[in-house]
Amino acid sequence: xxxxxxxxxxxxxxxxxxxxxxxxxxxxxxxxxxxxxxxxxxxxxxxxxxxxxxxxxxxxxxxxxxxxxxxxxxxxxxxxxxxxxxxxxxxxxxxxxxxxxxxxxxxxxxxxxxxxxxxxxxxxxxxxxxxxxxxxxxxxxxxxxxxxxxxxxxxxxxxxxxxxxxxxxxxxxxxxxxxxxxxxxxxxxxxxxxxxxxxxxxxxxxxxxxxxxxxxxxxxxxxxxxxxxxxxxxxxxxxxxxxxxxxxxxxxxxxxxxxxxxxxxxxxxxxxxxxxxxxxxxxxxxxxxxxxxxxxxxxxxxxxxxxxxxxxxxxxxxxxxxxxxxxxxxxxxxxxxxxxxxxxxxxxxxxxxxxxxxxxxxxxxxxxxxxxxxxxxxxx
Numbered sequence: 581x582x583x584x585x586x587x588x589x590x591x592x593x594x595x596x597x598x599x600x601x602x603x604x605x606x607x608x609x610x611x612x613x614x615x616x617x618x619x620x621x622x623x624x625x626x627x628x629x630x631x632x633x634x635x636x637x638x639x640x641x642x643x644x645x646x647x648x649x650x651x652x653x654x655x656x657x658x659x660x661x662x663x664x665x666x667x668x669x670x671x672x673x674x675x676x677x678x679x680x681x682x683x684x685x686x687x688x689x690x691x692x693x694x695x696x697x698x699x700x701x702x703x704x705x706x707x708x709x710x711x712x713x714x715x716x717x718x719x720x721x722x723x724x725x726x727x728x729x730x731x732x733x734x735x736x737x738x739x740x741x742x743x744x745x746x747x748x749x750x751x752x753x754x755x756x757x758x759x760x761x762x763x764x765x766x767x768x769x770x771x772x773x774x775x776x777x778x779x780x781x782x783x784x785x786x787x788x789x790x791x792x793x794x795x796x797x798x799x800x801x802x803x804x805x806x807x808x809x810x811x812x813x814x815x816x817x818x819x820x821x822x823x824x825x826x827x828x829x830x831x832x833x834x835x836x837x838x839x840x841x842x843x844x845x846x847x848x849x850x851x852x853x854x855x856x857x858x859x860x861x862x863x864x865x866x867x868x869x870x871x872x873x874x875x876x877x878x879x880x881x882x883x884x885x886x887x888x889x890x891x892x893x894x895x896x897x898x899x900x901x902x903x904x905x906x907x908x909x910x911x912x913x914x915x916x917x918x919x920x921x922x923x924x925x926x927x928x929x930x931x932x933x934x935x936x937x938x939x940x941x942x943x944x945x946x947x948x949x950x951x952x953x954x955x956x957x958x959x960x
Contacts, residue, residue: 581640582794583639583640583641583642584597584613584640584641584642585641585642585643585644585713586611586641586643586713587615587643587713587716587720588711588712588713588758588760588949589712590712590760590761590763590764590767591608591609591612591761591763591764591767591769591770592763593760594608594612595608596613599747601636601640602628603633606924607629607630607633609769610626610628610629611626611629611637612767612769612770613769613770614626615643615720615770616716616720616764616767616769616770616771617769617770617771617772619720619723619724619727620643621643621644623637623638623641624638630842640729644664644673644713644717644723645663645714645716645717645720646663646664646665646713646714646717647663647664648661648662648663648719648721648725649662649663649664649670649723649776649857650662655675657850658674658675658676658677659674659675659677659722660672660674660675661673661674661675661718661721661722662681662715663717663718663721664771665685665690665710667707667931668931669688669691669707669708669931671687671690671692671698671710671712671714671718671742671747671748672687672748673685673686673687673718673722673747674747675722675726675740680741680805681741681742682726682739682740682741682742683741683742683743683744684718684722684740684742684743684744684747685742685744685747685896686715686718686719686743686744686745686746686747687710687715687718687747687748687749688709688710688745688747688748688749688750688751688754688757688758689706689707689708689709689713689748689749689750689754690707690708690709690710690748690749690755691704691705691706691707691749692706692708692747692748692749692750692939693705693750693753694750694753694783694816694817694818695817696783696803696805696815696816696817696847696851697814697815697885697887698805698815698879698885698887700882700885701748701749703882703885705933706933707931707933709749709753709754709757710754710757711747711757711952712757712760714759715754715757715758715890716760716761716764716765718747718917719740719743719765719771722739722740723738723739723771723903724742725842727738727739727794728760728884730934733894734808738772740771740773741773741777742773742777742778742779743765743773743777743778743779743780744778744779744781744801745758745762745778745780746779746781746801748750750782750783751780751781751816752780752782752785752788752789752792753785753788755788755792758780759795759796761791762778762780762796763776763796764799764828765796766778766796773916774839775797775798775799776799776839776840777799777837778798778799779798779799779800779801779844780792780798780799780800780801781801781802781803781846782800782801782802783803783818784802784803784805784816784818784822784827784830785822785939786820786822786826786827786830789828789830789831789834789923790833790834791835792834793833793837793838794837794940797834797838797839798838798839798858799838799839799840799844800831800834800838800840800843800844801843801844801845801875802827802831802843802844802845802846803816803846804845804846804847804863805846805848805854806819806854806859807848807854807859807860807862807863807865807866808824809823809824811854812824813855815850815853815854819907821846824866827867828867828869828870831843831870831872832869835870835871842871842872842873842908843868843870843872843873844872844873844874844875845869845872845873845874845875846875846877847863847874847875847876848878848879849876849877849878849879849889849890849894849895849898850887850888850889850890850892851879851887851888851891852887853887853890855890855894855898856893857897857898857901859898860898860901860902862901863902864901864905864907867907872907873907873908873909873910874899874902874907874908874909874910874960875909875910875911875912876895876898876899876910876911876912877911877912877953878890878911878912884925895911896911899911916950
């Protein structure tokens with residue numbers, strides 16, 4: 581009989597599994613704490629569990645995250661992890677350290693099917709959704725690695741203080757696996773993060789936004805990137821299915837249940853594409869009835885993108901116009917760009933099943949000889 585990976589269970593699922601094995605509910609809570617709060621993978625070390633339970637677990641279960649095959653640290657302290665998720669696919673996860681907090685940027689898919697023109701992940705195609713264990717396994721593994729290197733540093737209660745679902749993939753198109761992972765992040769017996777400290781970023785999957793507001797309302801970030809449907813159709817193709825009017829209405833509905841009283845709009849700054857003051861004025865009109873803040877993201881280049889970042893002075897003028905309209909606006913500081921860990925640069929290794937790309941073979945230091953996707957066509 582195949583062993584069950586306990587990282588695939590949230591609290592409810594673990595309780596059901598333990599119950600089916602004849603164990604009382606409090607045992608599942610103990611087990612949850614050992615796995616997630618303590619980061620323990622050896623059942624023999626779970627000393628407050630009955631010996632009979634530990635023996636059963638050793639035969640029936642495993643605690644198995646995807647293996648870390650690369651761990652790089654940038655000059656600013658940002659760390660990028662490469663996880664092997666099998667069949668030649670790898671995903672990237674980024675930890676961003678700041679004063680009093682550590683934010684983990686978590687991936688939800690191997691690749692991405694949405695094909696946003698300014699995103700390296702979207703340019704390489706899509707392979708599959710990640711499982712619950714592969715999503716939460718990123719947090720589990722990085723938390724363990726950080727605790728091991730903290731050297732007794734008690735300045736923070738948790739190895740990771742914030743999680744943003746902004747890595748590779750569109751989280752809301754992997755909804756069924758996303759929700760148990762989010763519940764583990766929030767569970768006091770697991771990672772104990774508040775809803776305000778867990779953020780899901782979406783390109784605008786409207787029906788799933790509505791479901792999320794009812795089932796697990798966490799902080800919401802929306803990848804906006806354009807003030808009109810005409811431009812957004814080109815930059816964020818999912819806009820053709822869920823245009824801006826529907827997206828803004830979904831944001832208003834979400835705020836009725838959200839832990840924050842605003843939506844964060846992410847807006848990548850592309851020179852000569854979406855960065856004019858006329859674009860800024862259109863944005864002010866677009867979001868006039870949506871409580872929000874803007875996070876302006878200087879475009880991080882990647883090979884053959886055909887795009888460049890807006891000039892620093894233009895970003896400032898753009899931000900000033902939004903702020904004059906009483907919209908809280910920040911410009912994201914580029915982090916980890918010297919190891920390709922900045923926003924929009926995550927690429928990993930993906931065997932594309934969407935057939936948007938053709939393959940080229942190259943040698944990767946962690947994987948050996950592998951296939952890397954190369955864009956067939958770039959629409960400008």
